[in-house]
Amino acid sequence: xxxxxxxLFNNPKFAGRISKPSGIAENINLDGTxxxxxxxxxxxxxxxxxxxxAQANPYIIAVCxxxxxxxxxxxxxxxxLDEFSVKSALGDENDIDINFCIExxxxxxxxxxxxxxxxSKQKA
Amino acid sequence: xxxIYLDNASxxxxxxxxxxxxxxxxxxxxxxxxxIHSFGRDAAALVDASRDTIAxxxxxxxxxxxxxxxxxxxxxxxxxxLAMANREHxxxxxxxxxEHPSILNACKYLERNGYEVTYLDVDKNGFIxxxxxxxxxxxxxxxxxIMSANNxxxxxxxxxxxxxxxHEKGAKFHTDAVQLYGNMTFDVADLxxxxxxxxxxxxxxPKGVGCLYVSNKTKIDPIIFGGNQERGKRGGTTNTAGxxxxxxxxxxxxxxxxxxRHKLQELSNYFITKLNEMVENIxxxxxxxxxxxxxxxxxxxxxxxxxxxxxxxxxxxxVSTGSACTSNSLAVSHVISAIGxxxxxxxxxxxxxxxxxxxxxxxxxxxxxxxxxxEELRAYSSTYGAKTRKRKGDK
Numbered sequence: 001x002x003x004x005x006x007x008l009f010n011n012p013k014f015a016g017r018i019s020k021p022s023g024i025a026e027n028i029n030l031d032g033t034x035x036x037x038x039x040x041x042x043x044x045x046x047x048x049x050x051x052x053x054a055q056a057n058p059y060i061i062a063v064c065x066x067x068x069x070x071x072x073x074x075x076x077x078x079x080x081l082d083e084f085s086v087k088s089a090l091g092d093e094n095d096i097d098i099n100f101c102i103e104x105x106x107x108x109x110x111x112x113x114x115x116x117x118x119x120s121k122q123k124a
Numbered sequence: 125x126x127x128i129y130l131d132n133a134s135x136x137x138x139x140x141x142x143x144x145x146x147x148x149x150x151x152x153x154x155x156x157x158x159x160i161h162s163f164g165r166d167a168a169a170l171v172d173a174s175r176d177t178i179a180x181x182x183x184x185x186x187x188x189x190x191x192x193x194x195x196x197x198x199x200x201x202x203x204x205x206l207a208m209a210n211r212e213h214x215x216x217x218x219x220x221x222x223e224h225p226s227i228l229n230a231c232k233y234l235e236r237n238g239y240e241v242t243y244l245d246v247d248k249n250g251f252i253x254x255x256x257x258x259x260x261x262x263x264x265x266x267x268x269x270i271m272s273a274n275n276x277x278x279x280x281x282x283x284x285x286x287x288x289x290x291h292e293k294g295a296k297f298h299t300d301a302v303q304l305y306g307n308m309t310f311d312v313a314d315l316x317x318x319x320x321x322x323x324x325x326x327x328x329x330p331k332g333v334g335c336l337y338v339s340n341k342t343k344i345d346p347i348i349f350g351g352n353q354e355r356g357k358r359g360g361t362t363n364t365a366g367x368x369x370x371x372x373x374x375x376x377x378x379x380x381x382x383x384x385r386h387k388l389q390e391l392s393n394y395f396i397t398k399l400n401e402m403v404e405n406i407x408x409x410x411x412x413x414x415x416x417x418x419x420x421x422x423x424x425x426x427x428x429x430x431x432x433x434x435x436x437x438x439x440x441x442x443v444s445t446g447s448a449c450t451s452n453s454l455a456v457s458h459v460i461s462a463i464g465x466x467x468x469x470x471x472x473x474x475x476x477x478x479x480x481x482x483x484x485x486x487x488x489x490x491x492x493x494x495x496x497x498x499e500e501l502r503a504y505s506s507t508y509g510a511k512t513r514k515r516k517g518d519k
Contacts, residue, residue: 057434
């Protein structure tokens with residue numbers, strides 16, 4: 001683990017859960033060893049807040065921190081996230097699968113859109 | 125930041141007394157113990173005296189002690205060397221699922237080479253079941269190898285009874301005593317041990333040296349070939365300074381055994397009591413009387429062990445995970461799995477191993493850091509709340 005990973009792990013700024021999230025999702029990795037959850041707050045199509053919770057090793061927690069910082073203040077329908085960009089931001093050549101974390105934030109966004117659609121239909 | 129070392133089952137610090145014993149050898153006696161000139165004879169005399177010292181601590185004869193480079197090498201030599209030398213009597217070996225990798229991997233090597241190995245299950249505290257041992261012993265069993273005390277749980281096996289049972293079926297008995305030597309007095313003759321592994325760096329001696337006791341009635345083949353060192357059973361130039369330090373460490377361990385055991389028991393009791401008071405939803409694994417006092421295995425519900433280890437390390441407390449996780453391997457410990465913990469609990473398990481140099485003040489400081497770290501990790505654990513609710517519901 002490099003210093004970036006250790007610092008992100010030891011001082012997570014995005015750890016926790018948003019109380020009334022616009023979207024929320026949880027996911028586990030393929031062998032069921034790690035569990036993560038992302039919650040987002042969306043205002044005017046912008047992700048204004050993002051939080052994560054995890055039971056995972058330091059690397060995955062650093063990955064969640066990185067993802068959170070990469071999506072905050074971005075347009076909710078314009079998320080450009082992949083394994084390479086996250087790992088590059090961390091600067092750590094770790095072969096641990098992180099796709100379940102990326103999927104999780106995307107699932108939280110999907111949850112937001114589903115809720116949005118539901119509420120539009122109700123209004124209509 | 126104070127650094128607190130609670131990983132003494134991995135290795136211990138070099139004792140000042142041991143270093144003092146080694147210094148003259150490191151600085152003056154550089155001779156090769158196999159050389160016939162005076163430099164060599166001086167070194168050989170030191171090695172012989174060291175062999176006598178170690179043999180005396182376990183009631184063995186000097187020529188039953190073979191120096192090796194480590195406990196792992198001694199374990200490999202015991203398994204492979206005994207299996208090879210006793211092949212004419214059979215090809216079956218019995219060991220347990222919670223042995224050190226140096227035993228398990230040596231057994232796997234033998235399996236690939238025509239031997240049959242039975243791996244005994246253990247109960248929730250890490251004890252083998254005698255019924256299993258009796259069931260699997262057969263006429264072709266040449267060796268039973270069961271560790272004296274487990275390195276992750278601390279559980280002490282009833283080695284005298286295991287040895288006796290093995291002998292009744294004509295098998296030899298080896299024990300990996302790396303974690304128990306220094307905690308308990310050994311009389312290899314009384315216990316019926318045919319071969320036993322000891323490591324120097326677990327008892328405040330130098331790294332890079334260990335030994336295998338092999339009774340004179342037991343045949344063993346070498347696994348490292350070279351000259352006639354160690355009476356032809358282990359090639360390679362003798363590590364004279366290491367051997368001298370090892371012998372000194374054995375002498376001190378034997379001399380101070382009661383004091384150290386008492387101190388470690390008191391420290392351990394204190395640590396467990398305080399930890400239970402300060403941190404909720406924990407389980408002390410293998411919390412039995414028949415264990416080495418310094419090894420404490422704890423499962424912290426809802427906390428990833430590797431994350432806790434890292435957080436403790438960043439705050440100055442050195443421990444090990446019960447699981448053998450590395451940053452690249454997600455495998456859980458074979459020991460923790462063998463006692464029946466779920467994958468989740470196995471991944472939430474930490475091993476604290478206390479040492480004779482630890483103080484109550486250090487434990488207090490470590491306990492505060494543990495409490496804070498566990499609370500921090502649980503505060504954003506995505507599973508902790510669900511798990512504790514489920515457990516309360518289960519009751």
